[in-house]
Structure formats: C-alpha cells, structure tokens
Amino acid sequence: MSKKIALNHLTRIEGHAHLVIDKKAGKVESCHLEVIESPRFFEALLRGRHFSDVAPIVARVCGVCSISHTMASLMATEKALNITPDPRVKVLRRLLSQGEILQSHLLQLYFMAAPDYLGIPSIFQLLNQRNDLFSRALRLKRTANRICEVVGGRAVHPVTTAVGGFSTLPETSELKILRQELVDALPDLETTVELFASFDFPEFSRPAEQVCLQQVGQYPLHSDRVISSCGIDQSVEQFKDSIDEYIVPHSTAKMARTERGHYSVGALSRVKNSFSQLSPMAQKVAAVLQMDPNTNNPYHGLKARLIEVIHFVEEAIHAIDDLLLHSFNSARATAMPKGGGQGIAAVEAPRGLLFHAYTYDQNGNLETADCIIPTAQNLASIEADIEALLPKLLDLADAELKRRVETLIRAYDPCLSCSTHQLQIAIK
Amino acid sequence: MKTRIGFFDFTGCEGCQLTVMNLENDLMQVLQLVEVVEFRELMSEEANKLDIAFIEGSITRKKDRTRLQEIRKRSKILVALGACADNGGVNLLANHEEVSTLRQQVYSSNAAHLLTETPLPLHKVVDVNYRIPGCPIDGREFLAVLQALILERDPELPNFAVCVECKLAEYPCSFDYGEICMGPITRAGCHAVCIDGGDRCRGCRGLVDNPRTSPYQKVLEEHGLTVQDILDQYRTFNIGEEL
Secondary structure, rough: OOEEEEOOOOOEEEEEEEEEEEEEEOEEEEEEEEEOOOOOOOOHHOOOOOOHHHHHHHHOOOOOOOOHHHHHHHHHHHHHOOOOHHHHHHHHHHHHHHHHHHHHHHHHHHHHHHHHHHHHOEEEHOOOOHHHHHHHHHHHHHHHHHHHHHHHOOOOOOOEEOOOEEEOOOOOHHHHHHHHHHHHHHHHHHHHHHHHHOOOEEEEEEEEEEEEEOOOEEEOOOOEEEEEEOOEEHHHHHHHHHHHOOOOOOOOOOOEEEOOOOOEHHHHHHEEEEHHOOOHHHHHHHOOOOOOOOOHHHHHHHHHHHHHHHHHHHHHHHHHHHHHHOOOOOOOOOOOOOOOOEEEEEEOOOOOOEEEEEEEEOOOEEEEEEOOHHHHHHHHHHHHHHHHHHHOOOOOHHHHHHHHHHHHHOOOEEEEOOOOOOOOOOOO | OOOEEEEEEEEOOOOOHHHHHHOHHHHHHHHHHHHEEEOOEEEEOOOEOOOOEEEOEEEOOOHHHHHHHHHHEEEEEEEOOOOHOOOHHHHHHHHOOOOHHHHHHHHHHOOOHOOOOOOOOOOHHHOOOEEEEEOOHHHHHHHHHHHHOOOOOOOOOOEEHHHHHHHHOOOOOHHHHHOOOOOOEEEOOOOOOOOOOOOOOOOOEEEEOOOOOHHHHHHHHHHOOOOHHHHHHHHOOOHHHOO
C-alpha cells in the first residue's frame, strides 16, 4: 500500500517548507524537503548598484542573519575594490557577528527547538506555569540583541556598518554597560545549560563531511580559509569554485555539493572542527552536555549551538575589554576606491558558511553578484538524514513520526527565507 | 477575553516579525493583553479566527494570493507589517525588469516551480485595514499600533518627514557630508535611526502624505546627481512607485 505523508508549512523554522514522504509496503520510496519560498532574485536586483548601496540592500535577504550578509557583502566589496580596513575594524565586526549568532542561537534554542523536548507545541504555552523559563529566554535574547544594537545601531538590518569600517562607533560608556550586561547573563546561561543537559536527545548517527572556516588562533567567524572533517584545507576562493549548485524540481532553493558529495555546515561543523579553539568554559559546558566532539549525531546541533553561546558570550566580554583598552577614532574608510575588480568573501553565519562574490566595474557599480547561503549547503544533508532515520520510524503513528522528523529538521535550524536566492554568477 | 493576534509571512526576510520578538522587555506585558494564536515561525498551533492578523512580505504567486485571502477571511483586522507588505519594499527593485529575465539570470532556468509574478503589496490583493511601514518596522511603532487596536481606536502614523525627527535629535545633516538623503520626503516614525548610525535615509518608510517633491528633486540636482541617480535612490524601497 502506498501512502504519502505530508508536513505542510513546517513550523518553528525560519521560512517556508513542506516535507513529503512516500512510503510503500513498509518502505520509504522517497523523501523530499520542498522549499516553497518564493524566489526573490536578489543577485539580479543588485546589478548596477553603487558599492555603497550593495550591503544595505543584500542585508534584506534575511532578517535573522542580516548582519552576516552585511559582513560577507562588505568584505567581498572591500576585496574587489582593494580596500583594507583598519585592524581594529575587524575586532568590532567580530563583536557584531557574535551578537548576531547569540541572538539567533538563543531564539532557536528556546523558541524553536526546546518545545520539542518539553513536549509542547510552542513556548507560549509556558507563559504562566514556567514564567521563569520564558522570562529567562527573553532576558538572554535581549542581552544578545544589545550587542547588535550598541555596535550595529539596531538588531535587524544594521545601520553603522560601511565599506571600509563603521560610520559610527559605539560610545565607551555604552560598551561598559554592555560588558556588565554580558557578565550579568552568566547565571541565566548556567540555568540554560542545566535545562538542555536534562533533555533526552535521540540516538542517531550518520557521518557527514563537516565544513567551516578556519581562523588561526581564534574560533572561526571571518576568514579566508575553509577546512573540512575530510581534510580539506583551501582558500575561500578555491572552495567556492568547487561548489556545484544545482536545481531540483521540488525546491526553489538550490542545493549544493562538491565532488566529494554533500556536506554540512553550521554550529555542529564549527564545534567539531574547531573544538580546541573553544573557550575553557565552553569546553566544560560541552562535557556537561555530554557532547563528544567526534559525534555524528545531527541532533547534537542543539548542543553545539549552546556551546557556542557560552563561547561567544565569553569572547564578547574579551572583545569589549580589547576595544576599551585600545580605542580608535574614525573607522570609516575615507579614500574612495578606484577601478573595479572581483572579490569573494566568506563568513560563519549562525547557520554556517555564507559566501558572497561580486564583480564591480570601473565606476564602483556592481556587475555580478553570487551568494551561497548556509541552508542551501545543508538541504541535501537534511534529506539524507531523514532518509536514514525514517526506516526506524515507520511503525510509529503518523503524528509521532512527523514529530520525530520535525525535531530532526529543527536540529539543523534551517533558514529558508533566504535559501531561495542562490544562483550562478549573473549573466551580463 | 484577550485579543487574539497572529503573525504571517509571505515573500520577505522575516525581519519585521523578528523585530516584534526583539521587544523582549515589553513582550511579557503585551502577552498579558493579547494571545498569540498563530505564528508559524515560533508555534505549531493554528487558529480558526483572529482579531488581528499582522502580515509580513509581498505577494508573488497565485497560491500566495489564495493563502492571503484565506487569512483575510478569518481575521477581523488585517495589518500590513513592514515595507514588503505595505508597498512592496525592496522586492520591487525588480519591477523595472521582466521576471523571466531575472529568473534566467539567477537560476539559469525557467522551471515551473520557480515561476513568480511581479511582487505586490498586500493591498493589491485584499483589503488592508492598517499599515506599519519600514524596513524593518520600528518596534515601538508596532506597540503603539497594537495598543490603539486593543483600545479600538484608529492607529495614526506620523505625517511629517524624517527630517523633523532628525533635526529634533540634532544629528548633522547628511547632505552636508555630501550624502544623498531621503529624509526630506520620507515618513517619520523611525527616530532617524539610520542617520544616528552615520548612514543616510534610504526612504524605507515610504513617502509622507504630501511630500514637496519638486523642491527636493532640485536639492538632489544641486548636488550633481543625474536623473538615473535620483531614480535609483527612489527605487531602493520602491518610493518611485508611489510618486
């Protein structure tokens, strides 16, 4: 007997997708994650725009990762136009990215993923009986957003970021307050670790190539090197060239692979590949969460996200100390670039590797743009995981099967509002 | 009985819904007055009837029209949340090119599932009762609109230009830095956040009701801008369409 199980408009994820499973005579015939977001053609919209307009427009690809898109965009433009920002700019940009990863991870952990493990359809159910948990989630998220507001001017679509640096720098007094807020968040983080350590994570294992950036002496965020658990160590340009993006009939998001096949990106990849760069406190939390750095269990993406939260709060405090000790004045690039060129940059967005590649003409107007976003690189891995998991779930009632599969999809924290804007280099 | 509200999204970045979620300090109080009954991004629950539907994003496909009409039917009040829903926003940067050309450029394919129409703001498809402009929306303005609706009053948007808020805050004028600023014709309500951040106004909140466009155009021309430069400025957030 053939039976189709459809999960329409998957909930508690960013963006719209359906999951369609075909089962026949107790076997899985096919399983497709259908990305149904409507194409927005961002790369085409950018053509002809002046370099100073590109980042503010492309940030609108994604509200949750607008800072990552801004960072990748500015860095690609700076490479193309031969602009070298002050080294202090890098410290401040790193702090801004940390703020974004923290707000994204905390939103996902508490609001999207935790309800699966607490057996409720949404965290709003806890408003009255678990007010402590609900208000803790909001407090932590507020602190994360404060980093984005103090450094970026506002939490969604930053306004202080500019080609060459920043158009406005945070006030020393603001940085001091922010530092105190981060320190004050530590007890809430401890309770959060206790909560997630109490969750029963499903047993499941499927080895996958884990890809992330590599940054010498630091946990990866903004860098020119890409590494993978299969031993790849390449420049960002080389790796991006090796990505094959392809269209499948069931998705408006392109999928990505290399000649070695599909791969995964995101918090789990970063924690696995860069475990030794994590702060001592984050490594301790990894032990408490029983997170084996060699794990092949995609459900542990949640643990990886929480470990990163601990790491980035700690690192943000150190970054603020650094900024307070070595203040800098005007950060904005004053010299206007001459001539065009090509630039490729990558950042670690909350959900993993994000590439922006641009070419500019002699007047600094954009000729071509190409963005490869994290979830496109993860889609095939998510499908492969579901296919591997399904045979074990086929005896379950449909509702329970759906719940298990949705929990797996959420472990990846897919963000599909942007995953539709992949493309080949725009054709002139 | 609490007011039943829901959040929905179409073609957009979900940044306006996120801005609502970012009202952390006020959210606990808001939730004493309203019940969130549908919010796909954060909830698995669905609702039959809503008092207020806040809808983000533009409409680009037939099935999205149907979904929007269905939400309209079960909602007493429908509010366009943010620029994409209100006037098309950045999605309409594409409206000077054929959608099929864009599709070829981005996907090198015209496969059926990639087919879309020119993005539309919500009011081109259904009746919209109120609007909250901006890319993204201003969280405080969202609270003000919600408060008015709970009190069964008509929410009002400021009907003066960003320039006014900017001058009151005593920020230096962007034109003095040689920047092109849309502040003189853009609706206030954002507290000139971009100018505070050292950027200029890009007009994301749309035009004030009676903009004095011709003197403004002259200001732009005085700064040595071509018609194309001016059009590009208008176009980023689809202000050109309203003119």
